[in-house]
Amino acid sequence: MKLEPEERWRLIDRVARETVQYGAEKTTIKSTLAELTVKPFTGIPFAIAILYGFWAFFNAFAGFFTDGFFVPLFDDLWLPWIQEAFPLEGSWFYYILVGDPAATNSFEAFGILTSGLFVAVGVVLPAIVAFYLVITVLEDSGYMPRLAVLVDTVLHKIGLHGFAVVPMILSLGCNVPGVASTRTLETKKQRFMMMILLSIFIPCGAQLGVMLSLIPEYFGYIMLYLLAGFFVFGWILNKVVPGSSPEIMTDVPPFRIPTISNVSRKLWVKVKGFFTNAIPFVLLGVGLVNILYLVGAIDWLSNILGPVFTGWFGIPKETVAPLIAGFLRKDLAVAQLSAIEMSGFQLITSVVIISIYFPCIATFSMIIKEGRNSGGVLKVLGGSLLTLVTVVFLWGGLLHLIGMILGVT
Amino acid sequence: MTILLMGHPNVGKSAVFNRLTGANITESNYPGTTVDFTEGHTFIAGKEYRIIDVPGTFSTEPKDEAERVALDILEEHEDAVVIVVIDSTKVERGLYLAFEVLERGYPAVIALNMWDDAERQNINIDVSRLEEILEVPVVPTVAISGKGIYRLVEKIPSATQVDIKDLKEKISEL
Numbered sequence: 294m295k296l297e298p299e300e301r302w303r304l305i306d307r308v309a310r311e312t313v314q315y316g317a318e319k320t321t322i323k324s325t326l327a328e329l330t331v332k333p334f335t336g337i338p339f340a341i342a343i344l345y346g347f348w349a350f351f352n353a354f355a356g357f358f359t360d361g362f363f364v365p366l367f368d369d370l371w372l373p374w375i376q377e378a379f380p381l382e383g384s385w386f387y388y389i390l391v392g393d394p395a396a397t398n399s400f401e402a403f404g405i406l407t408s409g410l411f412v413a414v415g416v417v418l419p420a421i422v423a424f425y426l427v428i429t430v431l432e433d434s435g436y437m438p439r440l441a442v443l444v445d446t447v448l449h450k451i452g453l454h455g456f457a458v459v460p461m462i463l464s465l466g467c468n469v470p471g472v473a474s475t476r477t478l479e480t481k482k483q484r485f486m487m488m489i490l491l492s493i494f495i496p497c498g499a500q501l502g503v504m505l506s507l508i509p510e511y512f513g514y515i516m517l518y519l520l521a522g523f524f525v526f527g528w529i530l531n532k533v534v535p536g537s538s539p540e541i542m543t544d545v546p547p548f549r550i551p552t553i554s555n556v557s558r559k560l561w562v563k564v565k566g567f568f569t570n571a572i573p574f575v576l577l578g579v580g581l582v583n584i585l586y587l588v589g590a591i592d593w594l595s596n597i598l599g600p601v602f603t604g605w606f607g608i609p610k611e612t613v614a615p616l617i618a619g620f621l622r623k624d625l626a627v628a629q630l631s632a633i634e635m636s637g638f639q640l641i642t643s644v645v646i647i648s649i650y651f652p653c654i655a656t657f658s659m660i661i662k663e664g665r666n667s668g669g670v671l672k673v674l675g676g677s678l679l680t681l682v683t684v685v686f687l688w689g690g691l692l693h694l695i696g697m698i699l700g701v702t
Numbered sequence: 703m704t705i706l707l708m709g710h711p712n713v714g715k716s717a718v719f720n721r722l723t724g725a726n727i728t729e730s731n732y733p734g735t736t737v738d739f740t741e742g743h744t745f746i747a748g749k750e751y752r753i754i755d756v757p758g759t760f761s762t763e764p765k766d767e768a769e770r771v772a773l774d775i776l777e778e779h780e781d782a783v784v785i786v787v788i789d790s791t792k793v794e795r796g797l798y799l800a801f802e803v804l805e806r807g808y809p810a811v812i813a814l815n816m817w818d819d820a821e822r823q824n825i826n827i828d829v830s831r832l833e834e835i836l837e838v839p840v841v842p843t844v845a846i847s848g849k850g851i852y853r854l855v856e857k858i859p860s861a862t863q864v865d866i867k868d869l870k871e872k873i874s875e876l
Contacts (some may be wrong), residue, residue, distance in 0.1 A: 294866040304873045305797045311876055313793050316824025432730035458867045459734065476757075476767040477734035484767065515805045547819065549731050553847060562726050655842050666767050 323548050330439045331545060340443055342434065347427045348372070354423035358692075359506050361619040363415030367399040372407055377407075394560065400507065400631040409579035412503065412573045412628045418564075420502025421466075424558070425563045428466050433551035436545060451524060452531030452538040453483055460487055464495040466486040468656040471495065472663055482536025484667040486527065488660055489677050493684055494523040499571065499624035504644060507576065508630055511616045511641050518645055522688045530680065570655070578621035580630070583612055591617070605686070607702050608643045610636050618646050618653055638701040646689050651681065704779050705858065706753045708772065708803065709787035710796060711735075711758030714815040717845035718787055719755035719839045722855070729846070733758060737768045746855050754779070760795075763801045773827050776806070779865050783861045785854070790820035790842065793827060800838075804869075809861035811856050817842040835873065838863055 296304070318324075329335040379391045387394070392404030399411035431437055435458055445455030456477060466472025468491060475487045496504070496519065529536070561569055585591045593613045595602075599610035611633045619626030626647045630640060652660065664673030696702040707715045711733030720727060723742030728735055734757075741754045759772035774782075784803045788796025793814070803810050814820075814827060833840045839857035841849030 296866065296870070297800065300870075301798060301801050304802065304870060305794050306737060307876050308797060308832070308835055309794045310860065311835065312828040314826040316826065318823050429730075435731035437730075437732040456734070459732065473736070475739055476737040476771075485829055544710075544712060546731050546733070555729055558726055559728060559778070562728070646835045665769075680869050 303359070319339070324690050325577060327435075327548050328547075330436070331442045332444065336439070336443050340440060342487045346432070351420075351427055354426070355420045355502055355505060358419035359502075361684055363411070363419070363461050364399075365508075367407075367411045367415050368397070369412075372396070372399050375406055376402075385587050386589065392583070400628050402631065403579060403583070403632060405576050405579045405583075408628060409576040409625075412625055413575040416506050416628070417499040417502045417571070417575070417624050418567065419565050420505070422560065422564060424466050424498040424501070425560050428462065429556045430460065430551050430557075430560045433555060435535060435546045435548050438545045441543065442545060443663055448535070449538075450532075451486075451527030453478070453487060454538070454541050456541060456543060457483070457487055459687055460491055464491040464497065465501070466498045468492050468495065468497050468652060469659045473658040476666070477664065479539050479541065480536050481668040482534050483538055483678060484663070485536075485673055486530045486534060488663060488667065488673070489528055489680050490523055490530070491537055492677075493649045493681065494526070497623060497649050499622065499654075500648070501630065503624045503627045507627065508640060508644070511637065513650075514641055515644050518641075518692065519648055526680070526684055526688070529618060534676070554630065558561050574655075575622050575625050578625045580619045582618045582620065585617060586614070603692065605645060605678045606642055606689050607696060608639045608646065612643050612646070614631070614644070615647060616650060620651065623647060623653050630637075636701070638696045642696065646685070649681075649688060650685050665681050666688060674697075703749065704754065704809075706754050706756050706776060706779060706782045706784045707787060708776065708784050708839050709758060709799065709815075710754045710760055710789065710792075712766045712827070713758070713787045713789040713796070714845040715758065715844075715856065716755055718785070718813060718815065718851065718854075719753060721845055721851045724754055727755060734768060737771070739771060744855075746858055749859075751858070754782075756849040761799060761808070764819050776803075776808075778808075782808060783858060784808045785813055785858070786810050787813045787845075789814050790814045790817050790827060791823055791825055793825075800836075801857070801871075804836075804838070805866050806863045807863055809863050811854065811857050811861045812836070812838055812840045812841045813850070814840060817850065818844045818847075836869070 330339050358496035375391055376394050379387060381387045382394050390404050390406050392402040392407050396402035399407055402408050434650050441458050444458050448454055460471045460474045463474050471491050474490050475484045478484050478487055505560040532589055595613045598613055602608050602610045615626040615629040618629055627644055628641050660671055660677060664670040667673055707719055709715050716727050716729045716736050723744050727740045736755060736757045737757055739754050741752055743752055744753055754775060756766040756772045756775050759769040762773055764770040769771045782813050786800040786803055790838055800812055829840050829842060839860055841850050841857055843853045
């Protein structure tokens with residue numbers, strides 16, 4: 294037997310009156326802080342401070358392990374040793390596994406055992422650990438929904454609402470769970486918009502790690518340009534995509550102190566996932582690109598796509614190779630750029646293009662999977678590809694134009 | 703035998719799930735952490751149970767994709783026992799979902815989770831009276847520390863269907 298909602302509430306009221314007593318609530322530091330973080334006037338400075346603090350931690354942690362430990366380990370010990378000790382120098386076998394016998398740093402050698410291992414373990418692993426440590430603390434403390442409340446107004450301008458910040462932040466770790474978490478958004482329109490926007494404009498933790506290690510001086514510009522793209526195309530999509538963007542109500546949970554057991558458990562799950570899912574892809578990516586070089590496919594593609602690359606985007610045609618690697622892993626793609634001769638502005642443009650040209654394969658499969666519940670696979674896929682092509686040419690081309698105006702190309 | 707963990711978003715279903723099964727699914731302090739279902743197994747009194755962590759839902763009328771998943775799971779498992787996980791600081795709301803589950807004819811156990819929060823906020827809940835009225839086992843729990851989980855498990859076999867008509871009459875006479 295089913296009750297009407299009014300009837301249900303009436304009964305619950307009676308039950309509660311009979312069994313629950315509310316005493317006076319004490320004001321504590323936690324509850325005062327909780328109050329201050331959602332009021333715009335105090336909350337926004339608070340948010341900036343928190344995010345900056347976490348950012349500084351991420352930077353320091355990843356930098357400490359990568360620059361302080363892994364770079365010397367790989368560049369001074371591992372690379373010279375394996376270049377020397379590996380047999381058959383000059384063969385295709387050597388080329389795939391070790392790469393350039395004359396390379397002096399582990400980004401540029403580009404063999405599976407040199408750059409592959411270095412990028413995966415030396416650069417991305419510390420970044421992933423640092424990032425998930427930060428994200429876990431954000432998640433467990435109860436700060437995420439507060440951030441959602443604060444950014445609600447801004448995100449409403451592009452047809453989303455505050456809670457869309459959760460997929461955004463999760464995507465900064467990895468786009469795959471980011472796409473999955475769009476399920477909490479209410480309408481098909483919002484889910485579609487969010488999936489496409491984050492898979493294009495939000496670089497993942499692995500890519501951030503490599504960017505930070507390789508081009509820290511350009512990091513800010515790249516992120517700013519991507520974030521601007523997020524809002525510009527969000528605004529456009531909001532106008533173009535049919536559907537509604539309802540208001541939401543959300544619970545803001547109390548602050549809790551993250552427990553060490555839960556933080557370490559979550560971290561362990563992520564790191565384990567990184568070893569089993571990500572590292573094989575990085576190594577495979579290096580191998581695949583090397584094979585494509587050996588059979589001449591990359592040169593062939595570079596020559597065909599060269600005019601678009603140099604003419605429209607203003608980047609060297611050799612960037613084709615990193616873009617191919619980018620299908621598998623974006624971190625690898627960015628790492629590969631270091632071996633290509635180009636100017637600072639071209640490097641910025643190339644990283645932006647790598648971020649936006651196509652989601653990595655894992656994210657792409659997730660979009661297909663989620664597309665089923667967000668308006669049908671064909672519709673989502675078609676819409677995504679259309680948006681993607683438009684974004685790449687407009688947003689990538691615009692950067693080239695900016696470079697020309699500034700006279701830095 | 704299947705056990706479904708249901709409740710509002712961010713009441714600690716995943717924490718209960720991890721304690722019950724020894725699994726490692728993500729627990730966070732924000733609504734909407736779990737968007738897909740996870741299942742695990744556990745033995746209770748020598749009998750194997752399949753446990754499903756259902757995404758958080760406010761009611762059985764879904765308003766987003768994660769809630770849709772929740773309803774589908776409930777409807778797919780007609781013979782399941784439901785553990786309704788309730789935030790002890792928001793009992794009324796939690797009972798709404800508990801009523802919906804009972805009205806659909808599922809045997810249920812209620813976990814009054816975050817019991818420590820309720821204590822801190824001076825909220826007094828008369829557990830035995832609540833059990834008496836609803837005729838459903840009610841157990842205070844603190845899932846992140848594991849408190850009350852053992853008693854929750856013990857109560858699962860005693861969950862039975864509730865006659866809503868009787869319940870309604872009984873409550874109206876209070």
